[in-house]
Amino acid sequence: MFGLLSCIGDAIIIIVGAKYLAATLPIAILVLYALQKFYLRTSRQLRVLDLQAKSPLNTQLLETIEGLSTIRAFHWQSAMTKSSLGLLDRSQRPHYLLLSIQRWLNLVLDLLVTVAAVLLVLFGVTTKTSTPGNMAIAMYSALGFSGSLANFISSWTSLETSLGAIARLKQFMQVTPQEIEPPQDTLVKPSTSWPSRGQIDWQNIEAFYTRKEGGGDPVLHNISLQIQPGQKVAICGRSGSGKSSLLSTLFGLLDYSGTITIDGLDISHLSKQALRSGLIVVPQHPVLFPGSLRSNLLYNSDQQGQMLSDADIIALLERLEVWDAVCQSGSLDTDMTDLALSYGQKQLLCLARAILRKDDSKIVILDEAMSAVDHHTEELMIRALETEFNEHTIVSIVHRLNTVRKFDALVVLDQGRIVEMGVPGELITENGQLKRFQNGRKV
Structure with a gap:
């Protein structure tokens, strides 16, 4: 807006110096319109190419930072330097062309202002309708008119580019598949204590x-x-047998037919946010968010964060044997990127986060949470589950049968079907489907 007002003000002052110059104003407007239209189209395309060219360079930079130890170990410094310089050169080509058309725009605008200055002097001398003072002010304004026009067109181009980015975001939202929420007339809002019992029921899924x-x-x-409140159920089977798919239906991640209820509420009538926030999850791979250790442990429970003291959190981390490793790098307020933790210790932090939420829900989901940890970490996790979630419903995908002997039930899946179900001790010793899986080292 400031650039537009500056251009209008300078044009008025110039026309006051030579009134006949106003006759050329429509022609000047048409020329400026054609100029900005050509420049805008070219500039917009070059800005898109500039972003696309910089993307591989940014990716290379992030991957190099994460893999510095590997690069040094294999002596790949020269190859990575050559690759990075090549990406840098390619990323600068659109930027150089963008600077070139900006210099071209300044040249064309300078020529346009030069023509206006010549006409100003010509009309002022031949018509003698302007005073020397007005002519002096008009000439002074003409000297800065080129800069005002360049700023105005550049601002207009930036506005168009920003609007184009918004349009692309809107298009992305329209073409990207979105999760289907239940209709408002069937939407059910669960109570704040849901699920308070922990009963899960899959019917004809x-x-x-x-x-x-x-x-x-x-x-x-x-x-x-059907899983009863407080029951501990393990799910096992070959790779691709449907274990993770079964849990995905519980979170509304898969399209399904049939009925799934939690504490008597059909999950198809719940919003995805209410459904997923009502379940406690420990994933297969540790998920830690940017921020401090405290924010990761209490990320979803402000009231709990106010009730829990640092001593309670530290005592939990000590029981999980993680606090000593944390103390070597910092404290609860240390950023996660500054903590030197192993894979198993990060998984124990995810378990600690679940324990701190144990009063929010009665259902705990373990998605192969102990499949990639050592034996000692596995024992720590099993002991924590037995003591901290004694009254909770636990559904766990397992690959190691020694972790399920104290579970109440074991479900064996194969090709998307339940082939066996019973007490873990009996199924492991019987000559059934599970025994064949174990002998074939498929579980």
């Missing part, structure tokens, strides 16, 4: 990775399973 209307093959076939 068929699940699809693509929507069933599209003709996709089901990954789960007629699954019916």
Whole structure:
């Protein structure tokens, strides 16, 4: 807006110096319109190319930072330097062209102002309708008119580019598939204490990775399973047998037919936010967020953060044998990137986060949480689950049968179907499907 007002003000002052110059104003407006239209189209395309050219360079930079130890170990410094310089050269080409058209714009505007100054002097001398003072002011304004025009057109181009970015974001939102929320008339808002009992019931479930209307093959076939409050249930099977798919239906991540209820509420009538926030999860790979250790442990419970003292959090980390490793690098307020923790210790932090949320929900989901940790860490996690979640419903995907002997039930899946279900001790010793999996080292 300031650039536009500056251009209008300078044009008025110049026309006051030579009134006949106003006759050329429509022609000047047409020339400026054609100029900005050509410059805008070219500049917009070059800005997009500039962003696309810088993306590989930024990716290379981040990957290099993360893999510095590997690069040094294999003596790849010269190859990485050559690759990075090549990406840097390619990323500068659109930027150089963008600077070139900006210099071209300044040249054309200078020529346009030069023509206006010549006409100003010509009309002032030949018509003698202006005073020397007005002519002096008009000539002074003409000297800065080129800069005002350049600033105005550059600002207009930046505005158009920003609007184009917003348009691309809007288009991305329109073409990107979104999760389907239940209709407002069937939406159910659970109580703040839900789920307070921990009962889970799958009834006649068929699940699809693509929507069933599209003709996709089901990954789960007629699954019916009921888990009582406080029951500990382990799920095992071959790779691709449907273990993770079964848990994905519980979080509303897969399209399915049938009915899934938690504490008597059909999850298809719950919002995805309410459903997922009502379940405590320990994932297969540790998920830690940017920020301090404290914010990672208490990220989703402000009231709990106010109730828990540092001593309570430290006592929990000591029971999980993580606090000594934390103390070597910092404290609860230390940023996660500054803590030197192993994979197993990070997984123990995820378990600690789940323990701190144990009063928020009665259901704990373990998605192969102990599949990639050592034996000692596994023992720590098993002991913590037995003591901290004694009254909770636990559903765990397992690969090591020694972790499920104290569970109440064991469910064996194969090709998306339940093939065996019973007490873990009996299923492991019987000559059934699970025994064949164990002998074939598939579980």
